[in-house]
Amino acid sequence: xxxxxxxxxxxxxxxxxxxxxxxxxxxxxxxxxxxxxxxxxxxxxxxxxxxxxxxxxxxxxxxxxxxxxxxxxxxxxxxxxxxxxxxxxxxxxxxxxxxxxxxxxxxxxxxxxxxxxxxxxxxxxxxxxxxxxxxxxxxxxxxxxxxxxxxxxxxxxxxxxxxxxxxxxxxxxxxxxxxxxxxxxxxxxxxxxxxxxxxxxxxxxxxxxxxxxxxxxxxxxxxxxxxxxxxxxxxxxxxxxxxxxxxxxxxxxxxxxxxxxxxxxxxxxxxxxxxxxxxxxxxxxxxxxxxxxxxxxxxxxxxxxxxxxxxxxxxxxxxxxxxxxxxxxxxxxxxxxxxxxxxxxxxxxxxxxxxxxxxxxxxxxxxxxxxxxxx
Numbered sequence: 437x438x439x440x441x442x443x444x445x446x447x448x449x450x451x452x453x454x455x456x457x458x459x460x461x462x463x464x465x466x467x468x469x470x471x472x473x474x475x476x477x478x479x480x481x482x483x484x485x486x487x488x489x490x491x492x493x494x495x496x497x498x499x500x501x502x503x504x505x506x507x508x509x510x511x512x513x514x515x516x517x518x519x520x521x522x523x524x525x526x527x528x529x530x531x532x533x534x535x536x537x538x539x540x541x542x543x544x545x546x547x548x549x550x551x552x553x554x555x556x557x558x559x560x561x562x563x564x565x566x567x568x569x570x571x572x573x574x575x576x577x578x579x580x581x582x583x584x585x586x587x588x589x590x591x592x593x594x595x596x597x598x599x600x601x602x603x604x605x606x607x608x609x610x611x612x613x614x615x616x617x618x619x620x621x622x623x624x625x626x627x628x629x630x631x632x633x634x635x636x637x638x639x640x641x642x643x644x645x646x647x648x649x650x651x652x653x654x655x656x657x658x659x660x661x662x663x664x665x666x667x668x669x670x671x672x673x674x675x676x677x678x679x680x681x682x683x684x685x686x687x688x689x690x691x692x693x694x695x696x697x698x699x700x701x702x703x704x705x706x707x708x709x710x711x712x713x714x715x716x717x718x719x720x721x722x723x724x725x726x727x728x729x730x731x732x733x734x735x736x737x738x739x740x741x742x743x744x745x746x747x748x749x750x751x752x753x754x755x756x757x758x759x760x761x762x763x764x765x766x767x768x769x770x771x772x773x774x775x776x777x778x779x780x781x782x783x784x785x786x787x788x789x790x791x792x793x794x795x796x797x798x799x800x801x802x803x804x805x806x807x808x809x810x811x
Contacts, residue, residue, distance in 0.1 A: 440517035441472045444504055444524045448479035449640050449672060449696040451721050455794070456523045458604060459533070460485060462795035463802060471479040473511065475504045498559040501526070505563065512562055516668055519806045522574075527566040529574045530805050532584055535720045535796065539564045540590040560704040568593045575805050577601050579719045580740030599801050603724050603741065604794025609701040611730035611782055633665050633771060634707040636731075638700060638722045639714070640671035646713035646736065647678050653713065653763025655685040661768060665690060666758075668703065672696040676810050704729035709770055713737055713754065713763060724791055727751075730782040732773075734766045748785045750778065 441460050446453050460470045461484070470485045475492045492508045494500045505526040512528070513521065522529040525536065539560045543552050551557055567574050568591035572710065576593065576743065578584060578600045587593050612618060628634060639645030647669065654665055667690060669678070675693050682691045704710070710726035712735040720739035727733060727744065733751035735742050742753040752766040770778075785791075 437518040437803075438469045438471070439515075439802065439806075440512060440520045440608070441470060442504075442508055442522045442526065442529070443472075443474055444501055445476040446472075446474050447640070451719070452523055452533075455533065455535060455604060455721075457482065458795045459798045459802075462799045466799055466803070468732075471515075471517070472510055475500055483805075491538070496556070496558040501563060501790070502559050507563055512704070519802055521802055522567070525560075525563045525567045527563070529567060530773060530809065531575050531577065531802055532567050533577045533579075534587075535579060535683060535718055537716055538586045538590065541586050542716075544590075561712070565591065568595060572662060575599065575801065577801060579603070579794075582740055583718070601794045601797050603719075603721060603792075604798075605703070605721065605724050605728055605791045607792060609704065609725040610728045610751075610786055611705065611779065615705060615730060615779065618702075619705050622702060626706060628666075628706065631664055633661075633709070633715040635665060635667045635709050635767070636670065636704065636707045636709050637667060637710050638670045638726075639712070640696065642669075642671065642673040642675075642678055644714060644716055645671075646715055648681060649758065649760070649763060650711045650713075650714035651678065651681055651685055651687060653711070654690070654769065655687055656760035656764035657767060658764075661771065662690070665767075667691045668707065669693045670697050670700060670703065671696070701725070701729060704731055707731060708768065708775070709734065709751075711763070711767070712736070712739065713758065727782060728786050728791070730779045732770045732772065732778045734763065744785075744789070744791075745795045749781050750785065 472487045481487045492500050492503050494503045519530045521531045524532050527698050568587050570592040637650050682688050710733045717739040720741045723733050723741045727750045737753045737755045745751045745753050
């Protein structure tokens, strides 16, 4: 079958983009032809799939989203596909992978009346409605249980169109059998002393992922613990405002910005804790990647996957409004535990939870929709 995958832009270190490629490659392995349509592509292009970069001229993000939707429909009329799979909200989709938060909830619960009159808000609400409206036909793949209630509250989407997927963790993140030796070697290579504690912050949208909260939480630690802590920030974003905040908080010598990286699993094996106090996060796959890598996690409860932390005893989920003291208390409690405790719980988590099968389940849903269309 000919499958068309569509997303507004491709960024090589985004979770949505990584999921898109993983699902696409799974479909490819099952014998289907894949064409990826996008408005912009950063980084290397896959050699095993066709990528079509559509010409866009709008200057704003919402304008480009609207334009992409229109140009894509023209392209698909010229070259039809058996199934169109979208990774952003747009009209004409047979299947949508719901990695974004509900825009209607954001517009009506977090913003004022005047924001809802802006072209940006009206555009994104209209695009979302084409996917979730109760009279629509798009089959929707949800990535967290909480999404079902939110979308049905705003759009009354029929339950039979909503399909919950398990997470799709990369198996290369899992703590290896020789974990202790690899950790020792990695920390030696990076000149990390045995008594130093490495906290990871992973995300390419520093503000939304809560880097300011992370810095203030570390600054609130007791002086004896704060002296031992180093924060590694992984991801691509504007660093200057957060470097300045670290300096104001007296953390300029404790924070290292590592940029976007391909070796995040190895860095996780070197580190001691993942800190992810996000303001908004539909899922938060990095939480589970840290957990299977043998690390405890401190994350905000808004993260769709935060419930795994509590269910498997691998850290803390913090409710809003959270204070720097709340974050510091959670960090201190985790560091008071023997590290072997977290490693053992990580092994139990890997062996008991369905956290690897998302690509296969997504491919099966796409194939079911394709078969229905062909009939």
